[in-house]
Amino acid sequence: MGHRCCSKQKIKRGLWSPEEDDKLVAYITTHGHKSWSSVPKFAGLQRCGKSCRLRWTNYLRPDLKRGSFTVEEEHIIIDIHRILGNRWAQIAKHLPGRTDNEVKNFWNSCIKKKLISQGLDPQTHNLLSSHKRNNSSYQNSNSIFILTSQMPPNANYHIETTNQTFSPPNIIQTPSTIVSTNQYQTSFNVISNQLCLPEQEQARIITENISNVCSSSGLDTTVVENEISKNKNGIWVSRDEEGTQARVEEEKEKMCEKGMDLSEIEMNGFFENSKFDFGLLESVLNSEFISHDLDYMDVLAWNF
DNA sequence: AATTTGCTCAACCGCGATAGG
DNA sequence: CCCTATCGCGGTTGAGCAAAT
Numbered sequence: 227m228g229h230r231c232c233s234k235q236k237i238k239r240g241l242w243s244p245e246e247d248d249k250l251v252a253y254i255t256t257h258g259h260k261s262w263s264s265v266p267k268f269a270g271l272q273r274c275g276k277s278c279r280l281r282w283t284n285y286l287r288p289d290l291k292r293g294s295f296t297v298e299e300e301h302i303i304i305d306i307h308r309i310l311g312n313r314w315a316q317i318a319k320h321l322p323g324r325t326d327n328e329v330k331n332f333w334n335s336c337i338k339k340k341l342i343s344q345g346l347d348p349q350t351h352n353l354l355s356s357h358k359r360n361n362s363s364y365q366n367s368n369s370i371f372i373l374t375s376q377m378p379p380n381a382n383y384h385i386e387t388t389n390q391t392f393s394p395p396n397i398i399q400t401p402s403t404i405v406s407t408n409q410y411q412t413s414f415n416v417i418s419n420q421l422c423l424p425e426q427e428q429a430r431i432i433t434e435n436i437s438n439v440c441s442s443s444g445l446d447t448t449v450v451e452n453e454i455s456k457n458k459n460g461i462w463v464s465r466d467e468e469g470t471q472a473r474v475e476e477e478k479e480k481m482c483e484k485g486m487d488l489s490e491i492e493m494n495g496f497f498e499n500s501k502f503d504f505g506l507l508e509s510v511l512n513s514e515f516i517s518h519d520l521d522y523m524d525v526l527a528w529n530f
Numbered sequence: 531a532a533t534t535t536g537c538t539c540a541a542c543c544g545c546g547a548t549a550g551g
Numbered sequence: 552c553c554c555t556a557t558c559g560c561g562g563t564t565g566a567g568c569a570a571a572t
Binding site: 239240241242276277280281284285327328331332334335336 | 537538539540541542543
């Protein structure tokens with residue numbers, strides 16, 4: 227069965243030959259691709275337009291980056307996937323020179339397994355239930371262990387600044403913080419998505435998570451709790467680090483420049499973290515989702 | 531050396547969105 | 552509006568290769 231877009235005969239399929247690549251590159255570089263469906267005809271290819279478009283965007287485009295993904299790229303993928311899920315095209319937009327197909331393949335062949343080996347559900351980024359009960363393998367000193375939990379099902383929260391009610395994504399974590407103790411070196415991610423959860427709810431979930439993690443791993447809760455603390459609102463935060471406060475101030479300034487009402491944002495606890503993914507934060511803020519009456523996920527998608 | 535198994539990744543498939551007649 | 556063609560996306564497949572048996 228051929229593609230719907232090209233029911234004509236003699237449509238070649240499968241891997242592209244170097245000769246076909248040359249023809250396509252020669253045609254696109256001189257004529258562009260206003261209409262993919264007409265590209266094969268004019269380029270002299272026995273392919274359908276859809277196949278040409280795919281070959282060009284995934285392989286022949288001159289701006290493509292080759293080679294393995296870097297650690298930084300991997301972290302970007304994980305962070306954005308946590309928010310957007312399997313929206314590969316949106317994720318790829320944050321990785322110059324990478325295609326959605328490439329990101330998707332990398333996720334399925336590598337990242338997914340890594341997360342599972344760390345006891346995390348690759349779809350939700352939450353702890354796998356088996357790891358909550360069983361002794362997990364997280365004590366690998368290099369692992370990134372993420373404390374997390376499920377949102378209450380169908381929960382809706384109201385944000386005063388927007389008069390907007392939305393169902394937040396199923397996430398409450400941000401990048402990890404290394405917590406060193408005399409006995410253990412483990413990464414804990416104890417930061418909630420401040421925009422989605424009421425503070426009391428955050429505090430409850432994080433406390434519950436610490437308890438879960440410690441009981442499944444044999445860690446002493448007091449050891450963990452010594453490394454993090456509650457702020458004035460009872461929210462768990464990681465130990466402050468040098469320079470972080472300066473970074474927070476910098477971000478506050480940026481937000482003011484964007485004309486946002488800082489007092490309201492602070493009221494939501496946005497800056498209560500000592501470690502936060504500022505890049506992601508900025509990216510989200512650029513979408514101005516705080517001041518528009520739009521669906522949260524749609525706005526994220528818009529921006530990403 | 532032959533066969534099986536597992537993995538990667540390029541390419542395909544089908545669907546929803548969009549544009550244009 | 553409706554219909555058709557096309558585009559873009561996410562899920563899936565399978566060829567080709569390497570490692571294991």
